[in-house]
């Protein structure tokens with residue numbers, strides 16, 4: 091576990107040191123977003139929600155570290171400041187005094203569920219020179235899934251045809267379009283979009299995460 095704090099607020103940092111000690115986690119603190127070293131993957135990122143640029147940074151942080159809990163704290167909670175922080179998409183918003191206790195409580199379930207949810211697919215190095223289907227997972231938490239690689243882009247979709255259960259990845263792949271081996275329905279394996287029936291709905295697109303040189307499937 092690794093907690094990254096982007097603040098120099100002494101009260102918040104003292105609280106986070108207690109949390110890190112209780113959870114056996116490391117705590118790295120930085121004074122600004124620009125100075126923050128976020129590698130290796132953090133378990134939690136704590137930001138001063140009122141710091142310039144903090145609300146705007148939340149979507150980028152969540153996209154880059156989809157398994158990290160992104161928490162914001164407010165020092166002088168006004169209604170508008172609180173609402174702004176909540177609208178930014180933080181996973182947790184708390185006052186600076188309450189942040190540590192609330193973060194510790196939330197991290198207990200957050201880390202456990204993250205570990206259960208994501209499924210390892212392969213090493214990034216395994217993708218070199220392999221295009222098309224690179225993995226089929228029967229027992230992923232997402233259900234049967236297929237992972238595809240197209241020159242640098244890794245996509246994953248559920249691997250069951252919604253028409254009558256055909257195993258899509260056993261069909262024909264042309265570009266990013268897969269044709270079901272049973273009755274010919276077609277889907278885009280990067281968006282999940284249905285392109286041709288008889289299936290009448292899309293297939294589910296699954297989230298892929300690259301972390302520590304490995305590729306994971308992360309259910310939404």
Ligand code: FES
Pocket residue numbers: 251252253254255256270271272273274275287288289
């Ligand atoms: S099972 Fe896929 S088209 Fe019928």
